[in-house]
Amino acid sequence: MTPEKPFRPLSESELAVLRQIAGEDHVLVAPADLQPFSHDWTEDFVFPPAAVARPRTVSEVSRILAFCNERRIPVTPQGGRTGLSGGALPLLGGLALCLDRMNSILEIDEKNAVATVEPGVVTQTLHEAVEALGLSYPPDPASRGSCTIGGNLAENAGGPHAAKYGVTGKWVMGLEAVLASGDVIVTGGKTRKDVAGYDLTSLLVGSEGTLAVVTKAWLRLIPKPAARAVLVAPFATLEESMAAVVEVYRRGLVPAACEFVDRPATEVSSKRKGVTLPFPEAEARLLLEFDGGGDEEVERDVTRAGEAALDCGALDVVVAADERRMRELWEIRRGIGEAVRDLGHSSELDVAVPRSELAALVRGIREIASEAGFSSVAFGHAADGNIHVHVYGPGSGEAGEELFRQTARKIYALAASLGGTVTGEHGVGITSRDCLSFCRNPAAIAAMRAVKDALDPRGILNPGKLFPPLSEHGEPR
Ligand SMILES: Cc1cc2nc3c(=O)[nH]c(=O)nc-3n(C[C@H](O)[C@H](O)[C@H](O)COP(=O)(O)OP(=O)(O)OC[C@H]3O[C@@H](n4cnc5c(N)ncnc54)[C@H](O)[C@@H]3O)c2cc1C
Numbered sequence: 001m002t003p004e005k006p007f008r009p010l011s012e013s014e015l016a017v018l019r020q021i022a023g024e025d026h027v028l029v030a031p032a033d034l035q036p037f038s039h040d041w042t043e044d045f046v047f048p049p050a051a052v053a054r055p056r057t058v059s060e061v062s063r064i065l066a067f068c069n070e071r072r073i074p075v076t077p078q079g080g081r082t083g084l085s086g087g088a089l090p091l092l093g094g095l096a097l098c099l100d101r102m103n104s105i106l107e108i109d110e111k112n113a114v115a116t117v118e119p120g121v122v123t124q125t126l127h128e129a130v131e132a133l134g135l136s137y138p139p140d141p142a143s144r145g146s147c148t149i150g151g152n153l154a155e156n157a158g159g160p161h162a163a164k165y166g167v168t169g170k171w172v173m174g175l176e177a178v179l180a181s182g183d184v185i186v187t188g189g190k191t192r193k194d195v196a197g198y199d200l201t202s203l204l205v206g207s208e209g210t211l212a213v214v215t216k217a218w219l220r221l222i223p224k225p226a227a228r229a230v231l232v233a234p235f236a237t238l239e240e241s242m243a244a245v246v247e248v249y250r251r252g253l254v255p256a257a258c259e260f261v262d263r264p265a266t267e268v269s270s271k272r273k274g275v276t277l278p279f280p281e282a283e284a285r286l287l288l289e290f291d292g293g294g295d296e297e298v299e300r301d302v303t304r305a306g307e308a309a310l311d312c313g314a315l316d317v318v319v320a321a322d323e324r325r326m327r328e329l330w331e332i333r334r335g336i337g338e339a340v341r342d343l344g345h346s347s348e349l350d351v352a353v354p355r356s357e358l359a360a361l362v363r364g365i366r367e368i369a370s371e372a373g374f375s376s377v378a379f380g381h382a383a384d385g386n387i388h389v390h391v392y393g394p395g396s397g398e399a400g401e402e403l404f405r406q407t408a409r410k411i412y413a414l415a416a417s418l419g420g421t422v423t424g425e426h427g428v429g430i431t432s433r434d435c436l437s438f439c440r441n442p443a444a445i446a447a448m449r450a451v452k453d454a455l456d457p458r459g460i461l462n463p464g465k466l467f468p469p470l471s472e473h474g475e476p477r
Contacts, residue, residue, distance in 0.1 A: 049090035066182025079151030085429025119150025138165035156206030158425035163383035176216035225291035234282030241284035258383035346392035352424030386424030
């Protein structure tokens with residue numbers, strides 16, 4: 001992938017101003033120092049910034065943005081750089097604005113059950129801090145050990161427990177954010193009910209660093225569930241596994257997590273872990289987790305879910321309620337994200353469809369991939385109809401890349417034709433921006449552009465992301 005505009009370098013005088021704001025040690029320019037800020041987890045893309053600034057305060061962020069806005073310097077906000085849609089890549093050079101030094105948990109207010117945090121807090125660090133007080137912050141991207149709250153907010157990240165608790169946005173009560181102009185806005189706070197004007201919190205959540213830089217967040221907490229249990233069920237066919245997902249909900253059960261892993265994904269993860277699972281021939285496996293206020297309630301739910309799975313053709317049902325065994329059952333699912341790296345060059349997609357269309361989606365993906373001479377693995381959040389797909393196989397050089405692109409396009413089109421979307425939780429970024437029109441009509445894309453133009457008229461914030469490139473006639477392609 002090549003950027004559509006030239007790389008924007010920074011002059012010595014521009015660097016001097018940035019050093020004066022963020023401090024000498026917190027502006028990086030040496031090529032070796034820039035390397036980690038040149039990539040995230042998206043395929044093998046590398047886009048070095050001209051410089052990196054690592055501010056410590058909202059005032060520094062504000063002054064940096066005001067200066068970059070005046071000079072039209074592109075600014076790419078960065079958190080943990082674990083993104084899978086290329087959101088943190090400095091596509092046009094310019095400045096990478098890394099929020100990793102703004103990493104304080106400012107307050108955990110137990111009375112109001114609200115955490116106030118800076119954007120650079122690693123998600124797992126917040127989980128551990130609130131759990132120590134008997135509280136829970138449910139959003140849990142599988143990357144939680146290295147992703148940050150800022151990145152989660154910008155991508156409206158999900159994760160396995162979104163099945164019951166929803167995505168990041170559901171837990172945000174207010175944000176402090178800096179606009180491209182340098183102006184600081186506050187969109188809410190600790191008050192639970194607040195409908196004063198446009199819901200700017202929701203507008204900024206999921207805006208992928210294109211509208212503002214988040215510098216503080218007020219996040220809702222709940223009591224930590226007292227009991228948990230996990231169930232794993234293999235199925236001979238994809239259709240049976242998906243029927244079981246629908247049936248679990250039809251019986252009034254609400255799993256905390258409801259994960260799907262297809263046979264190729266199981267193979268790649270179990271190979272990496274060096275384990276052989278029972279029923280290796282199973283085309284699909286489901287992992288369901290239940291939580292609640294007590295053992296009895298959770299045991300009842302997990303038993304009823306097991307019955308539903310068996311009624312839909314599960315080959316077996318394995319249940320665990322102790323921590324060690326639950327961890328073991330989660331291991332294959334959790335290991336896939338890393339294991340797919342062993343597949344070599346692959347293209348990753350994050351599509352979502354109504355839950356009832358999942359089997360048709362996975363079947364269709366396999367057909368599309370195999371027609372192009374590729375293989376695919378599919379896994380993800382079945383309850384949300386959200387599947388991660390890796391398409392891999394021979395395909396080097398420009399022709400190979402083009403074949404990957406065409407295949408991805410067909411898969412995005414398939415998801416949209418099933419009533420779904422081109423991204424369920426990873427964001428549009430650069431990976432699906434050309435296909436945004438598959439799930440948003442021209443008027444909706446124009447409305448998004450109008451918001452972008454209003455908040456960032458010079459287009460300095462994360463340029464090249466989210467929107468399809470404009471054609472020479474100024475129309476979305
Ligand atoms: C192994 C693995 C598993 C994953 N599992 C999941 C999963 O289960 N669910 C899920 O949703 N995602 C998952 N992801 C994707 C990724 O971890 C998430 O998108 C995460 O939210 C990115 O956070 P980050 O801090 O790494 O952000 P980055 O990658 O650094 O940035 C992501 C976006 O956020 C913007 N941004 C960062 N900080 C700010 C800020 N302060 N203000 C404004 N914009 C900002 C960036 O510009 C960019 O557009 C996974 C990734 C990996 C590698």
